[in-house]
Amino acid sequence: MQDAPNGFLSEQPDTGNEEKKKTSAVVETIQQLGQTAVPAPAESNIFCMTIIGQIEGHIVLPPQNKTTKYEHIIPQLVAAEQNHKIEGVLIVLNTVGGDVEAGLAIAEMISTLSKPTVTLVLGGGHSIGVPIAVAGNKSFIAETATMTIHPIRMNGLVIGVPQTFEYLDKMQERVTRFVTSHSNISEETFKELMFKTGELTRDIGTTIIGSDAVKRGLIDAVGGLGDALKELNRRIEEAKNGNKEGRV
């Protein structure tokens, strides 16, 4: 480049392709992350799964919804269960609910993982988020987080026959049974919260906040990220020690 005739000098000094790539990578991180240094990816033994927005099931929701797609979450859980490097799963929830089948499928998958699982409700864990929130080995809720418990509503064509009610009642029962068998809340309390009137403006049901959820036995403890990770690491250690003892 130095030998190039006058007027044809490249504006940028030629420092080789490698260097260019490096600078463009730096520029990219500045543009995307607002900082130059990205922390080096260290191998983590914890897999963090976030369940946000609407839980999308059999129907693709319009694009204004932020969705968690169950067809991705389910194989992710299978991969986490199979992967030897992953020793525990942290599930972070901030969801407004969604498809019953998809939500229950995720909840069942989480509850049957053999690796330690800890769930953390941040912001909100409403409707079908409730069974997911209680599916882990231990559940945490942030002090300000809320959970809305309300009855399932029918959408689509409703045929005005008694069977419709029975069907809806059965669907309701699936959620109730999962929640009561995976948390310390009694069926009576859960149903009482679900059918309470005068709490929600447009619906029947209840919104419970942080410590309230713990008081009623729905969630195990009030806590944040630190508490959840500490508990998960404790459980991972416990599982490791248990395995060692089992082998001897």
Place this chain on the structure above:
Amino acid sequence: MILYTSMPLEVVLEGVNEEREPYLEVWAGGVKMQVEPIAPGAGRVVRLLQCSLDDYLNPSYNPGSIIQYNKP
């Protein structure tokens, strides 16, 4: 399908009948996936169709992330 959500249904389902660009099935990095085209050669991942199990743990293949692919 039963939607069990605390959000009003009319908000969730707004625009459900609107036309959207058809999804494409493409190969990228050895993974067959369904993408929503956003520009020639670039698309937003909708779902993975054919891949190894560990590809599901790869954050760059998460639904919603943007990938480059060779035009089919």
